Amino acid sequence: NQDEEKLTEYLDELEFLAFTAGATVEKRFTQKLTQPDSKTFIGSGKAIEIKEYVKENEIGTVIFDDELSPSQLKNLERDMEVKILDRTNLILDIFAQRAQTSYARTQVELAQYQYLLPRLTRMWTHLERQKGGIGMRGPGETEIETDRRIIRDRITLLKEKLKTIDKQMATQRNNRGKVVRAALVGYTNVGKSTLMNSISKSEVFAENKLFATLDTTVRKVVIGNLPFLLTDTVGFIRKLPTQLVESFKSTLDEVREADLLIHVVDISHESFEDHIESVNHILMEINAHQKPMIMIFNKIDDFSYEKKDEDDLTPSTRKNISLEEWKKTWMAKSKYPTVFISALTKENFPEMKKMIYDEVMKIHISRFPYND
Template identity: 50%
Template sequence: MDTYITQEVTKERALLVGISSLPQLTRSVAEEYLNELELLADTAGAEVVSRVIQERKQKDPAWFLGRGKVEEMEHLIKGGLIDIVIFDDDLSPVQARNLERVFGCKVLDRTELILQIFATRAQSAQAKMQVELAQLEYLLPRLTRLWTHLSKQKGGIGTKGPGETQIETDRRLVRKRISFLKKKLRDVALQHATQTKERGEIPRVALVGYTNAGKSTLMNRLCPNTGAYAEDRLFATLDTKTRRLQLKINKVVLLSDTVGFIRKLPHRLVESFRSTLDEVLQADFLLHVIDSSHEGFEEQIRIVTETLQEIGVEHTNIINVFNKVDAVEDKEALRSLRQKYPEALFVSAKRGINLGVLKDAIGDYISRDYRLRTLRTHISNYKLIGYLYDHTEVIGKKYVDEDVILKYRAHYRNLKQIDARIAAVEKESSHVA
């Protein structure tokens, strides 16, 4: 009889730490922030076993928390129940170094945790380079933490220790790698710009929103066979995916699903993913997907708006799409939400509720950029007539003697190409005549 030994992957046991500073940050809000941090920790593969919130007016420059709270946590950690401590705020290199020495375990801040999640989620070469760049820029001022095992001699002329020498060497290597990655990402951005030009002048729509608001699920519903990865976890997808969304005959838009935003999204990540977020900058308008079932959806709306401003999105061509309406148990609250946001759309991507209304709204929105034209041509110009049927929305046809009069709508970006085709056919017809 064969015996199979299975080894379970044990999760790291995490302690979450936050600060409540009245009156700006109440304890209830701090608890809500730790709930999100717990989701991040779960996404990273940790099991949260304990949480600590300390009320402080100011963060201690050496310890982040008060010295007494640090000693209290030290006893808990050294009891063997904790493998990793995760702070909901950014730690300075000094704070992180001091805490690691006292706790004797790994200490992460929010930025480092998000960077690690992005590193495990990145699939494409571009996303991997973007994450590596953000990690190295984060790591550069913290390199001393990595070389504490090397000896350091006391100061004095000619007494520079090997530890310091190694740190300087490593800093040069990191800076060199950062420069290399920035150049590669500029090349990728240039290549991406060339590829997007080849898409023609099709209107573009980008899905934006807080992470886990349901953007990928919505895209899969609107564009069947899209294959956009969707999971009930934060940052389920990092790579921008673009698909064609057919609205009506010859009325098509390119729909892009982008990386989700989050509270305190590290600035380095925003900078690194700027080329990925170009889809947002180049979009004709945005669909802001909002999780209507989340208690803090209004703060999430604010965070997304601020992040869009940070990457340079200035236009106001945004449709608010409240998703997950099926998960809202309080129907009175949902009615109040509709009254507060009368221009918004309310859908459920999971259950397919009101998706037809959403597609119609997208069609109506891009119709603003369509122009109405009329063409009278001889019925023998069947190639030109067929071209208009293939590339425009023909809304009327009338025969007069041996001519046909076509009324059609086309996006203003395509008119130059269409007019050139008509002029070429008319010139050819005049020569034949």
Template identity: 70%
Template sequence: MIEKKSIEYEKAVLVGVINQLQNAEKVEEYLDELEFLTYTAGGEVTKRFVQKMDVPNPKTYIGTGKMEEVHAYVKENDISSVIFDDELTPAQQNNIEKLLKCKVMDRTSLILDIFAQRAKTSYARTQVELAQYEYLLPRLTGLWTHLERQRGGIGMRGPGETEIETDRRIVRDRIALLKKKLSKIDRQMETQRGNRGALVRVALVGYTNVGKSTLMNVISKSDVFAENKLFATLDTTVRKVVIGNLPFLLSDTVGFIRKLPTQLVESFKSTLDEVREADLLLHVVDISHPNFEEHIASVNQILDEIDSTDKETIMVFNKIDQYVPEVIEEDDLETEKTSVHFTLEEWQKTWFNKIGDNALFISALNKENLDEFRQRVYREVREIHVTRFPYNNFLYPENLDEYSQTEEE
């Protein structure tokens, strides 16, 4: 009998800062997400450090006293990585590493590392490699220090490990080469998209880990990789889907996240072309997350950056089976009712008032309300199709129920 090896997680601590832009509650929420990112990358968070300061220390980001506290904990508990929630300057990262004598990362480098793990295809690997080089270019001095220690683990994947002797000129040449390679692949992908014919294109968008891939599997009856970790999907997957007798193309895209590194937005712009060229967006939301409305705002911000906010969009509130509102006891007269106390019915009423019937509430995992979902998507896709091809109007009934009745007869 073969013994199963237990997974060894790298010990890490997190560091966040309370300032004018983010209060204590917001910082805790960001650190919760950062902890999930760390877990996804293969790390285990043992402690969090939070400091309140108006302006970050230009040399070490956090104050001297807090830095000594972090250093003592790192030394006593054999911590491998210290991860900051905000992006560090190259000088700050270098200074902190000298003080703590361990790996120092920020949210950007952690996300890049997860992308390096998740990239499976040549195209995705090229996109990630480009983003890594652009991030590492101003940090080459710190990178060489990493390489002298030759450590593995979180943040040590990627091009740096094989570029010990490189200098800035060679790195810039590599960046230019990768951009040229991506440009060539972009043209090929543009041709592929053009060859798909006149089928209506529907794209799943949303925050990371909201259930897009699970929904994709249910609708298209395919086997797209889905996992309860951040960024389970990097490569865009396109499937031909038929609802009733109406065919269309459905694409599953990379999930978005707050503070998404600009290097990744730029490198993955071709992947996001699937969104830009879609006729209809299905904006999937995890309604069970306490801050799902902020997730919606983050996704809309990135959609705005790629000029896709004006597209026809259906809001798909997923994971209704996991939604649990906070309850106010009957004898509690002090607690003010807020959105965290809303029932599912109250949220439905709220969003119906905001956007009408463009809001759907489903559970992709438990297949709740999927008939309503299919009917709504069918009507929307049909409208786009018959507008494009009026002479096909008679082929597709206005309602999916009519098609089902025709099939039964």
């Protein structure tokens, strides 16, 4: 039953992603398989069921929660006669919509081409099969080769462009000198930007976009009398496409080169513990998991739970664990300074600021040991 709960959460998230991309979800299909079908990911019976539903209801797109192999994608598209998206594709699409700077656009374009390249062959093979296999090795092959070459050239070009910007950004980071740098990290939509705004706005001295980097926002913040730099970084997500991790190198460099990580968690979200794991996983991948960290559990104003009855015998689920109980658990098990806040109502802000101040000060002192 826990598996089912997980599944619902995963599909909730996928639906939220679809919604973000501008789609409305009409129906969910699930299937239990010991392992995905190598040709079509789902079983043939399920494929027919979906196909019929799609036809009847004039559905435009079917979205899968996993990354499909190039051939699975093509086979499904051919069998179901509908546009197929997988999770990677959907996330790339959202990133493309959201990319505002030329740097972000370049990163997304690179990731998109990298996703497309291995899928190109199958697309053509599939078309050729439809044509009846005539002239298969003739112009068809040449066309694929031409397309592949164009895309490869484009990838090379984009990589060079990014390398140049990466260098500029590295110089910018170096120029920021010895000021302590803190980076907000966390799952997507946990409230990092909101927190960034409220921390810098509420301070005596805050300057907006002091270092106008291309994508991440860096602000100078002062708490007490202590200035430091705060960076808002791209949100993490479960199964973040590898193409994105790779092409968002410079954005992730902000995290990699930060002195202090401020890990923001949305405690009102049912899967917040999974989110923490996903974030830690990515931090490990980019080798940033050993940095000093502060855990900020956000959105306590939105936390809801179903109170347990004295003689209620239903098993304990996430829903009937109170905020106080969560607090106790996390305070005990977290190896980092931990605080529970609301970025919206600013509850516990003084406590949070004190915590950030203390951690930044520790790093500051280790850097300038002879100053007061």
